Amino acid sequence: MMKTSLLQQWPPKYELDYLPDHDQTYWYPEIETASKEDLDELIFFKLKNVMQYAYEKSGFYQRKWGKAGFHPNDVKSLKDFEQVPITTKAEIREDLEEYGPFGSNVCVPPSEVHRIQGTSGTTGKPTVFSFGKEDWERIAHQHARIMWSFGMRPSDLVFIASPLSLYIGSWGALIGAERLGAKTFPFGAGQPGQTEKAVSWLKEIKPTVFYGTPSYALYLAEKAKELGVDPKEFGFRILFFSGEPGAGVPSTKKKIEDAFGGICIDSGTMAEVTPWMSNTECEHRQGVHLWQDVVYTEVVDQHSKKLVPYGGEGVPVYTPLERTSQPVIRYWSGDLTTWTDEPCPCGRVYPRLPKGIYGRIDDMVTVRGVNVYASLIENVIRRIDGLSEEFVMVVTREHIMDEVTVRCETLGTREEQELRDQISRELKRETGVTFKIDLQPLGTLERTQFKAKRVMDERNFRS
Numbered sequence: 001m002m003k004t005s006l007l008q009q010w011p012p013k014y015e016l017d018y019l020p021d022h023d024q025t026y027w028y029p030e031i032e033t034a035s036k037e038d039l040d041e042l043i044f045f046k047l048k049n050v051m052q053y054a055y056e057k058s059g060f061y062q063r064k065w066g067k068a069g070f071h072p073n074d075v076k077s078l079k080d081f082e083q084v085p086i087t088t089k090a091e092i093r094e095d096l097e098e099y100g101p102f103g104s105n106v107c108v109p110p111s112e113v114h115r116i117q118g119t120s121g122t123t124g125k126p127t128v129f130s131f132g133k134e135d136w137e138r139i140a141h142q143h144a145r146i147m148w149s150f151g152m153r154p155s156d157l158v159f160i161a162s163p164l165s166l167y168i169g170s171w172g173a174l175i176g177a178e179r180l181g182a183k184t185f186p187f188g189a190g191q192p193g194q195t196e197k198a199v200s201w202l203k204e205i206k207p208t209v210f211y212g213t214p215s216y217a218l219y220l221a222e223k224a225k226e227l228g229v230d231p232k233e234f235g236f237r238i239l240f241f242s243g244e245p246g247a248g249v250p251s252t253k254k255k256i257e258d259a260f261g262g263i264c265i266d267s268g269t270m271a272e273v274t275p276w277m278s279n280t281e282c283e284h285r286q287g288v289h290l291w292q293d294v295v296y297t298e299v300v301d302q303h304s305k306k307l308v309p310y311g312g313e314g315v316p317v318y319t320p321l322e323r324t325s326q327p328v329i330r331y332w333s334g335d336l337t338t339w340t341d342e343p344c345p346c347g348r349v350y351p352r353l354p355k356g357i358y359g360r361i362d363d364m365v366t367v368r369g370v371n372v373y374a375s376l377i378e379n380v381i382r383r384i385d386g387l388s389e390e391f392v393m394v395v396t397r398e399h400i401m402d403e404v405t406v407r408c409e410t411l412g413t414r415e416e417q418e419l420r421d422q423i424s425r426e427l428k429r430e431t432g433v434t435f436k437i438d439l440q441p442l443g444t445l446e447r448t449q450f451k452a453k454r455v456m457d458e459r460n461f462r463s
Helices: 036-057 059-068 079-083 089-099 133-149 168-180 194-205 214-226 250-260 374-381 416-431
Strands: 113-118 128-132 157-160 183-186 209-212 238-241 263-266 288-290 295-300 313-320 335-338 365-367 370-372 387-398 401-410 436-441 455-457
Touching (some): 036 295, 079 295, 113 133, 133 168, 168 183, 168 209, 194 214, 209 214, 214 238, 214 250, 214 387, 250 263, 250 374, 374 387, 374 401, 374 416, 401 416, 416 436
Parallel strands (some): 157 183, 209 238, 238 263, 387 455
Antiparallel strands (some): 113 128, 295 313, 365 370, 387 401
16 A cells, blocks of 8 residues: 555645755655556545545536436446546536636635636637636646656756746746746747747757747747757757647657757646646656546547547546646546557656647548548658648548648758659558648748647538
8 A cells, every 4th residue: 555645635735845856766756656556546545535525616516417417426446437427628618608707616715716827719718727826836746746757857947938828838837847946937939029039048048948839849940040040059958848749749859859959848738637747758758658646547439438448549538636726527638649558668657648649539630531630741741851840731622522732841952743752652651641732932831939720621511
């Protein structure tokens, strides 16, 4: 049995000034290298408590579970947890509509809400996230612990190159680094001329760690080279990312590491299930670890909603285990991944997503019966010599047939027909789909300082 105080109290109380010794591999060795039985015991202890808490405090879950005929006492094992009804984004939005502005799932009084974040609402009503002070401190603590696993230390200087606004990724990176004791430079991103200014600042202060989106890191490298600066001069030894699947795409990871000379770390889940760093690679970079004692993650079949065996493909379903201000139980991500329990060289016992998150069900494009993801296209484009990193996939329908055009940029270093033929061959081999290739001059496609939009679906299904 695990001999830890974490089995004696919920929500857990952490020593907020604790740091491991600099050379120590694990933040909490007893947890991170525990036996499966001991880790499951800790997970189940937290699950039982967060479910009971939600049942007592959350109007949202009282109504949802009451309608489904479910009670937390029905769950007597981790296997039983599969019977808990899944929570969806649509349900959260409906609750916000009826019980706005914060919804009926806020379980602390307004006076105890410490931080409010949210989504932009570009696809519907904005989602509001309310965090109590103790939740915010636990998120910072767990993010620091996870950052430790990929090599960050108090001596680091972290350059945060993403918007400090509604986007919780930036804030999660900031508070985790501060809890770790590292110096932080919340530079931001997205303003006109900001990337040029970033190049200047980076040359001067030489931070050791970068945080942002993969597409912005590649844009920053491109801009630096235009200004006559080698991105390796910045001195990054670690670059960690969220917001896009790119850092888990092998060819993109290689592009980033080659450009900057540091290691590329994939991370991230969803704002709704923060602490979002609960899916993060360690320094060995063999796919994101699922930090199951922080956010319990199941990978389930997208149709049956049943747990898939290791080695199988499915949709991650998330349950944060320490949230009291706004608990979320079995949240449907809509992402696609494959998971494994094969050992990692780091020695941690958590399952991994060896390919990271590589698609979304609602963003997946089905072309003539074949599921195509932008991450597959990205992996091909970014490993072919003679192309820039930018691309977009345009899907159209002519009569009854779908057509897909991959629009990308040539560097002008190769004969275009030869390049076009290679792209077509490799895309066909990777996906089984024949693509039209539209080669554009360098600089034609829009660059992004945040999340890149890679798919344009122009099919008119009503015609």
